[in-house]
Amino acid sequence: MTIETMRSSEVKELLEKIAGFDKAGGDERVKKIVHRLMHDIFQIIEDFDVTPEEFWSAAYYVGELGANGETGLLAPGLGMDRYLDIRQDAEDEQAGLAGGTSRTIEGPLYVAGAPISEGFARMDDGSDREAEVILIKGQVTDDKGAPIANAVVDIWHADTKGAYSFFDQSQTEYHLRRRIKTDAYGRYAAQSIMPSGYGCPPEGSTQKLLNLLGRHGRRPAHIHYFVAKPGFKHLTTQINISGDEYTFDDFAFATREELVVDAKPVEHSETAAKHGVTGPITEVEFNVVLVATDKAELHERHARRRALETTE
Numbered sequence: 001m002t003i004e005t006m007r008s009s010e011v012k013e014l015l016e017k018i019a020g021f022d023k024a025g026g027d028e029r030v031k032k033i034v035h036r037l038m039h040d041i042f043q044i045i046e047d048f049d050v051t052p053e054e055f056w057s058a059a060y061y062v063g064e065l066g067a068n069g070e071t072g073l074l075a076p077g078l079g080m081d082r083y084l085d086i087r088q089d090a091e092d093e094q095a096g097l098a099g100g101t102s103r104t105i106e107g108p109l110y111v112a113g114a115p116i117s118e119g120f121a122r123m124d125d126g127s128d129r130e131a132e133v134i135l136i137k138g139q140v141t142d143d144k145g146a147p148i149a150n151a152v153v154d155i156w157h158a159d160t161k162g163a164y165s166f167f168d169q170s171q172t173e174y175h176l177r178r179r180i181k182t183d184a185y186g187r188y189a190a191q192s193i194m195p196s197g198y199g200c201p202p203e204g205s206t207q208k209l210l211n212l213l214g215r216h217g218r219r220p221a222h223i224h225y226f227v228a229k230p231g232f233k234h235l236t237t238q239i240n241i242s243g244d245e246y247t248f249d250d251f252a253f254a255t256r257e258e259l260v261v262d263a264k265p266v267e268h269s270e271t272a273a274k275h276g277v278t279g280p281i282t283e284v285e286f287n288v289v290l291v292a293t294d295k296a297e298l299h300e301r302h303a304r305r306r307a308l309e310t311t312e
């Protein structure tokens, strides 16, 4: 049976003290948010009659989550990244900055400072001879179709086991991570290997919670992109390869219909041949439309802790 304590003056007073309302110092915004946050946690305890055992197991869960380095994994699993994107889309709409290629979540596995090249890059180190060789290609244009030269297309993806270099130290440095500058026609191309989908670590904190929700922790095969050029809204997105069991059932909610791309095996690829790559190859084409804006703060990706990224 739930006892109604939230309305008692004792709890009200406690919440105000917790948030430092009776103290002059501190940050007003943080005070207000912590006040609301603690109020809502107390309310949850009240509404669900949460026991001390349940509370402490949740508190230690948060500790474990951090110790396992899975904060950035649980967040998309609980739809946080998707939700922030929905908000951003709505803001763009209001500011007249909608249109262009859809954004979708960044995920926690970007590493800054990948090698940069002009027009074309080889992304894999050739060590996986069994892998399906792919050619990723596309054109970056503005919303009127005019090519954007010198845009930086920053691509990263997993290997055939679903693992990312840097986080998987058995891979070579910056394996499957490259930055490519578009040519005069806005085109970019990369030779790489077909990535595999992957799942949350089965014994990890994220999967532990997903199990309690009756959910899987799988992602379909996908390729991440940042696309940037001064004068245009920075784009964070990813493409999902069609035909994967999880293409439309991504635990991180990143799939967007318009970002699902076919992988087409071809006997001869003109784009590949232009870059000296011959023989059968699987083409993955992704054209990008950027939206012009003079708001300089939108030209760059938002600040966030990222591997090897130095912030001032």
Ligand SMILES: [Fe+2]
Residues within 6 Å of the ligand: 107, 109, 158, 222, 224
């Ligand atoms: Fe990923």
